[in-house]
Amino acid sequence: MKRRTYTCGVDAAIDVMGGKWKALILWELSEGPLRFGELRRRMHGISERVLIVQVREMETAGLLHREQFNQVPPRVEYSLTEFGRSLLEAMMPLAEWGERNMRIIEAIPRDGDAPADPQPAATTATG
Structure with a gap:
C-alpha cells in the first residue's frame, strides 16, 4: 500500500476520518465499548455492509480496538483506542x-x- 504525503494537518485528519460515518462511529463509542449489533442499532441510515467496512478501516487506522470473546454465540466488542479518543x-x-x-x-x-x-x-465575544 502506497503511503500518502499530506499538505497540512487538516488533510491528514480528514483522510483518517473519511466521511460522516467514521465520526459518528467515534461518537457512539465515546462512552464505552459496544458490540457490533448495539453499534448498528445506534447508527441510523447506515447499511450493515457500510458499517462493517468503516469499522474495519478504523481498526486498520488504529482508531478502534476489536476484541473477540471465545464463546457461543461469538461476541465481538469495539472500543476506542487512545488514538481514537484523541x-x-x-x-x-x-x-x-x-x-x-x-x-x-x-x-x-x-x-x-x-x-x-x-x-x-447568537454568539458571544468569547465564542
Whole structure:
C-alpha cells in the first residue's frame, strides 16, 4: 500500500476520518465499548455492509480496538483506542460549532431546494 504525503494537518485528519460515518462511529463509542449489533442499532441510515467496512478501516487506522470473546454465540466488542479518543477530543469543538449553528446548517438549500433565509445563532465575544 502506497503511503500518502499530506499538505497540512487538516488533510491528514480528514483522510483518517473519511466521511460522516467514521465520526459518528467515534461518537457512539465515546462512552464505552459496544458490540457490533448495539453499534448498528445506534447508527441510523447506515447499511450493515457500510458499517462493517468503516469499522474495519478504523481498526486498520488504529482508531478502534476489536476484541473477540471465545464463546457461543461469538461476541465481538469495539472500543476506542487512545488514538481514537484523541481524534474524538479534537472533534469536540467542531461538534460544539455544529450544535450552535444547527439551525443555519439545516436551512442550507440542498438538491434543488429554494434558498432559505436563516437567522444566525447568537454568539458571544468569547465564542
